[in-house]
């Protein structure tokens with residue numbers, strides 16, 4: 001049996017979530033030292049957009065999304081080592097919304113690591129977040145894997161200064177299709193910090209980078225975009241394999257650029273359309289992605305969910321937990337050197353709801 | 358009867374081909390009238406029209422995923438062939454937890470003008486799911 005067929009066979013037979021270790025060793029043996037780390041699982045919850053209405057009232061739909069994710073993560077057995085919160089906890093960066101999110105997330109059993117989103121940031125430029133929740137960028141090591149968290153939703157000073165009130169600035173950043181919007185970026189200071197942070201690590205260290213916006217360019221009109229993405233990618237190039245996990249796009253999305261694998265994480269609040277379904281502007285949506293099913297608006301939680309991530313041999317297997325829908329598993333294929341959907345990657349296997357227009 | 362025929366004849370003599378002549382200025386004005394309503398629709402589409410601070414553009418940036426070219430079409434959830442305006446009202450009532458608009462209201466027409474504008478150039482595909 002050829003290796004490729006064997007891989008496919010594993011997927012079809014559903015022999016569990018991870019690749020057989022022996023197979024992986026063979027592939028890693030092709031010229032480079034295997035990444036040495038203990039396998040583990042973590043979870044990812046993102047984009048809850050909790051919305052304060054008045055007094056004790058919040059938009060129920062979005063509360064329910066986050067509550068459901070928390071409930072399900074707590075049912076994981078064995079529990080994940082930790083949970084990443086991927087940003088956009090609040091809708092308009094209000095303290096009421098961030099506090100409400102913290103209250104709900106206090107019911108989550110595993111420890112949390114935080115990534116900030118633009119909806120959390122642009123009311124007070126991240127002040128409350130840094131004070132009560134987390135630093136905006138940092139790194140940590142877990143079982144031999146190096147994790148880097150970036151604040152990728154910064155933007156140009158001219159844009160930040162042009163608004164008359166903090167809420168006006170927040171509202172203008174919150175509108176995804178705003179013609180007056182401004183592209184996200186990581187910025188010089190963080191790039192310098194990243195370079196220093198990574199300098200301590202060998203090229204074969206398993207590396208996972210966490211950001212809110214995708215660290216590549218998909219569609220500028222909706223800020224599926226980081227302006228200085230190439231600057232970050234350049235710093236990641238010397239590593240053997242890198243995975244970038246991001247929120248913001250509220251959809252199943254994955255890509256491979258050189259040695260870097262990119263995965264978007266599900267939102268608990270609502271799904272965004274794929275940019276291919278806006279016909280007035282060109283897009284660079286990755287051809288590799290098999291789209292999620294078109295959401296049925298009559299089922300409130302359709303098109304939303306969260307992710308379970310198995311990290312083994314320096315690469316991820318991403319189990320998209322899709323409410324009201326069949327779950328999807330996308331895993332790194334060592335032969336093809338890019339992520340592959342376990343069931344639908346072959347164009348012949350695709351189903352009508354995966355076609356967006 | 359005679360009077361009416363005479364009146365029409367006089368009208369035709371006085372203003373030949375009145376019905377199908379219009380100027381560039383007319384075209385500009387008509388387009389401007391449309392754009393005014395379209396822009397009103399764009400504002401409404403990005404406002405919290407219901408009771409829960411949710412706006413249409415939160416699920417439909419640039420009105421994407423609304424597919425105005427496919428209406429009227431069978432909506433299995435409604436069990437009938439429905440119009441775009443009925444679906445707009447469905448969204449107002451459900452995700453936005455608000456009140457439906459009269460189908461012929463200025464607001465409804467403005468929303469429709471914006472949604473179709475964002476989809477301009479797409480061939481009609483009535484009934485397509």
Ligand SMILES: [Fe+2]
Pocket residue numbers: 047049087088117248249250267
């Ligand atoms: Fe978001």
Ligand SMILES: [Fe+2]
Pocket residue numbers: 088117118119212247248249
């Ligand atoms: Fe975001």
